[in-house]
Amino acid sequence: MSGINDFVIKFATVNGSGSASANTMVAKTLFRMGIPVSPKNIFPSNIQGLPTWYEVRVSEAGYLARRDGIDLMVAMNPQTYAEDLAEVVPGGWLLYDSSMPRIWPRDDITLLPIPIAHICAKQWTDARQRQLFKNMVYVGALVELLSMDMEALKGVISDQLKGKEKLMAANLQAVELGRTYAREHFSCPLSIHARPAEGAKGKIMVTGNDAGGLAAVYGGATVCAWYPITPSTSLAEAYEKYARRLRVTKEGKRLYGIVQAEDELAAIGVAIGGGWNGARSFTATSGPGISLMSEFLGLAYFAEVPVVLFNIQRGGPSTGMPTRTGQPDIISCAYASHGDTKHVLLFPSNPTEVFSMGAEAFDLAELLQTPIMVMSDLDIGMNDWMTDPFTWDDSREQSRGKVLSAEQLEAFKTVKGKPWGRYLDVDGDAIPYRTLPGTHPSMGSFFTRGTSHDEYARYTEDGRIHARVIDRIRRKFDTAATVVPKPEIETRDKNSKVGIIYFGATRPAVIEGLDELERTGVRLNAMRLKAFPFNEDVKAFCAAHDQIFVLEQNRDAQMRSLLITEADIPATKLIPALSYDGMPTTAAFVRKTVLAHLQPEKAAAAE
Amino acid sequence: MSYIAKPSAHHPALPRNALGLTRRDYEGSMSTLCAGCGHDSITAAIIEACYEMDLPAHRIAKISGIGCSSKAPTYFLSRSHGFNSVHGRMPSVTTGANMANRDLVYIGVSGDGDTASIGLGQFCHAVRRKLNMTYIVMNNGCYGLTKGQFSATNDKNSPSKKGEANPFDAIDLCQMAIQLGAGFVARSFSGDKRQLLPLIQAAISYKGFAFIDVISPCVTFNNHPASTKSYEYVRQHNMASENKLDYVEPKEEITTEYDEGTSTSVELHDGSHLMLYKVGEGHDPRDADMAIHTIRTNASKGTIVTGLLYVNEEQQDLHDVLGTRLAYVWNQNTLPMSELCPGSKALEGINARLR
Numbered sequence: 001m002s003g004i005n006d007f008v009i010k011f012a013t014v015n016g017s018g019s020a021s022a023n024t025m026v027a028k029t030l031f032r033m034g035i036p037v038s039p040k041n042i043f044p045s046n047i048q049g050l051p052t053w054y055e056v057r058v059s060e061a062g063y064l065a066r067r068d069g070i071d072l073m074v075a076m077n078p079q080t081y082a083e084d085l086a087e088v089v090p091g092g093w094l095l096y097d098s099s100m101p102r103i104w105p106r107d108d109i110t111l112l113p114i115p116i117a118h119i120c121a122k123q124w125t126d127a128r129q130r131q132l133f134k135n136m137v138y139v140g141a142l143v144e145l146l147s148m149d150m151e152a153l154k155g156v157i158s159d160q161l162k163g164k165e166k167l168m169a170a171n172l173q174a175v176e177l178g179r180t181y182a183r184e185h186f187s188c189p190l191s192i193h194a195r196p197a198e199g200a201k202g203k204i205m206v207t208g209n210d211a212g213g214l215a216a217v218y219g220g221a222t223v224c225a226w227y228p229i230t231p232s233t234s235l236a237e238a239y240e241k242y243a244r245r246l247r248v249t250k251e252g253k254r255l256y257g258i259v260q261a262e263d264e265l266a267a268i269g270v271a272i273g274g275g276w277n278g279a280r281s282f283t284a285t286s287g288p289g290i291s292l293m294s295e296f297l298g299l300a301y302f303a304e305v306p307v308v309l310f311n312i313q314r315g316g317p318s319t320g321m322p323t324r325t326g327q328p329d330i331i332s333c334a335y336a337s338h339g340d341t342k343h344v345l346l347f348p349s350n351p352t353e354v355f356s357m358g359a360e361a362f363d364l365a366e367l368l369q370t371p372i373m374v375m376s377d378l379d380i381g382m383n384d385w386m387t388d389p390f391t392w393d394d395s396r397e398q399s400r401g402k403v404l405s406a407e408q409l410e411a412f413k414t415v416k417g418k419p420w421g422r423y424l425d426v427d428g429d430a431i432p433y434r435t436l437p438g439t440h441p442s443m444g445s446f447f448t449r450g451t452s453h454d455e456y457a458r459y460t461e462d463g464r465i466h467a468r469v470i471d472r473i474r475r476k477f478d479t480a481a482t483v484v485p486k487p488e489i490e491t492r493d494k495n496s497k498v499g500i501i502y503f504g505a506t507r508p509a510v511i512e513g514l515d516e517l518e519r520t521g522v523r524l525n526a527m528r529l530k531a532f533p534f535n536e537d538v539k540a541f542c543a544a545h546d547q548i549f550v551l552e553q554n555r556d557a558q559m560r561s562l563l564i565t566e567a568d569i570p571a572t573k574l575i576p577a578l579s580y581d582g583m584p585t586t587a588a589f590v591r592k593t594v595l596a597h598l599q600p601e602k603a604a605a606a607e
Numbered sequence: 608m609s610y611i612a613k614p615s616a617h618h619p620a621l622p623r624n625a626l627g628l629t630r631r632d633y634e635g636s637m638s639t640l641c642a643g644c645g646h647d648s649i650t651a652a653i654i655e656a657c658y659e660m661d662l663p664a665h666r667i668a669k670i671s672g673i674g675c676s677s678k679a680p681t682y683f684l685s686r687s688h689g690f691n692s693v694h695g696r697m698p699s700v701t702t703g704a705n706m707a708n709r710d711l712v713y714i715g716v717s718g719d720g721d722t723a724s725i726g727l728g729q730f731c732h733a734v735r736r737k738l739n740m741t742y743i744v745m746n747n748g749c750y751g752l753t754k755g756q757f758s759a760t761n762d763k764n765s766p767s768k769k770g771e772a773n774p775f776d777a778i779d780l781c782q783m784a785i786q787l788g789a790g791f792v793a794r795s796f797s798g799d800k801r802q803l804l805p806l807i808q809a810a811i812s813y814k815g816f817a818f819i820d821v822i823s824p825c826v827t828f829n830n831h832p833a834s835t836k837s838y839e840y841v842r843q844h845n846m847a848s849e850n851k852l853d854y855v856e857p858k859e860e861i862t863t864e865y866d867e868g869t870s871t872s873v874e875l876h877d878g879s880h881l882m883l884y885k886v887g888e889g890h891d892p893r894d895a896d897m898a899i900h901t902i903r904t905n906a907s908k909g910t911i912v913t914g915l916l917y918v919n920e921e922q923q924d925l926h927d928v929l930g931t932r933l934a935y936v937w938n939q940n941t942l943p944m945s946e947l948c949p950g951s952k953a954l955e956g957i958n959a960r961l962r
């Protein structure tokens with residue numbers, strides 16, 4: 001099955017040993033050779049000492065989902081030798097440090113022993129260098145074993161060493177030692193190897209969190225407040241990185257402000273304070289942060305304050321699996337906070353969409369005057385994705401929504417035929433007009449509160465008024481359904497009554513899984529959700545299909561619940577397809593789940 | 608119905624300030640607090656302070672948490688935007704508002720439960736961030752809206768209305784504020800408007816974190832004779848060491864005669880002055896250690912020191928710390944989106960680096 005430009009390498013190393021950057025170099029080199037690659041960093045919640053893995057899938061066909069079955073294992077961590085050995089496919093290879101004698105109890109794979117520690121000990125005297133350059137020695141061996149382009153690798157190393165050019169020569173020396181050893185001891189290249197291709201041409205390689213930070217810059221955010229939490233931290237850091245580069249005026253004024261808050265409660269409080277006072281404002285967090293922010297999210301919902309929240313989901317419940325991925329916060333975000341609350345969610349499926357939807361989130365927050373949550377996850381957020389380049393339409397109008405200037409306030413009654421009231425629906429779209437502090441000396445002031453209020457923002461304990469106001473906010477959700485991104489529908493067979501609904505990071509697995517199914521004669525139509533609330537297209541897709549798989553990365557089929565309660569889709573139609581082991585979903589999972597349901601006898605026989 | 612609008616008509620002969628506004632223009636809706644509540648006196652002092660300082664009310668943002676104290680902003684400055692946020696979180700909301708627009712005056716109103724219990728963390732970090740704001744705690748030692756439970760500022764052994772003694776030590780918010788680096792720290796008493804008014808004016812003029820802990824008796828739940836937060840107790844034990852203090856606006860000349868030995872002049876960022884008379888024995892409000900010493904020695908004697916306890920004349924504010932050095936209003940009125948979005952050309956460069 002595997003072959004040229006179609007294989008998976010896995011690196012098993014120790015956290016904190018410098019392996020992450022070496023492994024990234026391998027992925028980036030293959031990418032620069034034009035070959036589609038998909039690296040996944042599988043790391044512990046630890047800084048030094050625990051096992052960590054890095055998988056690189058290489059696929060000229062452009063399949064970017066994680067794939068089980070390792071063709072080449074670079075086994076550098078004795079702690080995990082046994083499980084790493086077991087993962088190699090029959091006929092595969094295992095590269096290891098043979099400085100110490102090892103026994104590998106398998107005869108169906110080829111061993112690639114390299115005395116890496118000895119090589120480094122001979123070459124360098126410094127203990128740290130001996131350790132760090134071990135990684136570069138195996139990278140060098142891979143250059144020969146996999147026919148990687150040396151010039152491309154040099155470019156990648158030089159990019160990584162920017163500012164530390166002195167280290168270039170020693171790194172290249174280590175690479176050469178690995179290359180020489182491989183050439184002299186193995187038959188290079190292996191049958192799985194790389195050759196220049198076109199599939200990655202024009203693409204970029206980036207993490208979703210980097211894209212999210214950039215989205216906030218392009219979306220016009222000037223206030224960012226955050227509290228460190230894996231896997232969202234690098235999004236706020238990316239915002240700072242890009243803002244420092246792109247948001248400083250010629251006079252040296254910083255057009256952005258970032259506060260690392262004391263906790264998530266404060267982070268969302270700062271973001272809401274900024275949104276209330278006229279800034280585009282955001283925070284980034286993960287599951288536990290959502291729990292902590294919930295009270296404030298209810299306030300922003302009820303008081304109608306625009307704010308953007310990036311939720312980089314990880315495995316829950318509780319602290320859960322901080323360094324593993326998942327989609328377990330669908331319900332907790334859709335209904336975050338007590339009382340009748342509902343929130344707008346966006347579901348990007350890769351970093352390019354984190355950028356476009358992230359920027360759009362700021363428009364939507366002000367248009368709808370409510371929190372918008374961008375539902376990314378650890379896989380999208382922290383892994384490098386080969387993806388389409390970011391684009392921006394300079395003619396795009398970034399509307400601030402219904403915000404009144406002093407002049408508009410004065411003319412309001414004449415123009416609209418009604419006096420202004422902060423929570424008064426004058427246009428019939430359930431979106432009222434807001435004013436910002438400092439606008440007008442005697443008009444437009446109001447008291448923002450989470451207690452019940454009437455259309456003029458006055459405190460009320462009259463239940464009829466309360467019901468009227470929350471009904472209007474619910475109607476605003478209907479408006480939201482018409483402006484959020486529509487689902488992406490892929491019709492493979494217009495007569496097929498079987499469909500699959502999915503969202504977010506599972507996209508590559510679904511595309512590949514449906515291709516595999518199609519080759520066996522099973523055709524499913526697919527709908528990728530991009531937002532909650534659901535619009536008419538979602539309902540139409542469900543109406544057109546009798547059996548619909550709902551693929552999601554959580555135990556309780558949360559999106560399925562949302563479809564049942566919020567779009568009135570009959571539960572019997574919706575078949576849960578759930579993958580929640582913290583790893584990115586594979587195409588094999590999609591294929592097997594579908595077949596197990598559609599052809600149970602065949603599937604059982606195949607097992 | 609807890610919302611009672613005040614009639615807007617007023618006597619034509621009411622005096623007007625430099626903006627042509629009367630005191631009535633700085634009022635809010637009718638207070639719904641208990642008759643005699645100390646908070647209403649603080650409200651009156653805030654109204655008076657803003658009127659006298661000729662502040663345009665729409666350039667003030669008033670932000671609060673939850674509780675009786677946090678309801679108070681409804682009762683003053685109806686021309687200002689207000690934000691009654693969630694319990695204990697006024698400091699973070701004010702931080703965000705201030706980051707969004709540094710050119711407004713920020714008055715945060717909180718209570719002792721709101722600040723010393725549920726919001727203690729946020730209080731500490733707002734101080735630490737040197738947020739340019741006036742932070743007023745209306746401190747009555749109890750939870751009023753939930754009917755009189757002790758708060759963390761209630762003095763040890765000071766009994767509840769039913770006679771149960773408070774078994775825990777009190778948190779002294781002024782000491783905490785000084786230790787955490789607040790630039791302006793005062794304590795006052797809602798029953799002493801003569802002292803409270805200039806303190807509020809000076810706090811508003813102060814650039815940086817200005818904190819005023821105002822003891823404000825709860826007439827319903829914590830004003831019995833044995834309570835250390837009652838009108839009677841505070842009047843008898845108030846060491847108003849700086850009770851005689853004047854706020855002198857920037858435009859005014861200092862005309863009064865001040866005796867060298869018994870008064871201190873503190874200049875604030877906007878050019879105004881705070882004249883402090885006869886400070887308690889050896890107390891210099893510019894010395895943080897001495898301020899804490901003065902509070903503690905008096906507390907051990909059962910007396911409450913009020914007045915300006917500490918001032919740092921050279922504090923930076925959050926914008927200075929963040930490096931947003933020049934005044935910049937980050938909202939749509941002055942900063943169009945086109946200045947914030949780097950556009951497609953910059954994006955090409957970013958894409959190129961990611962190839």
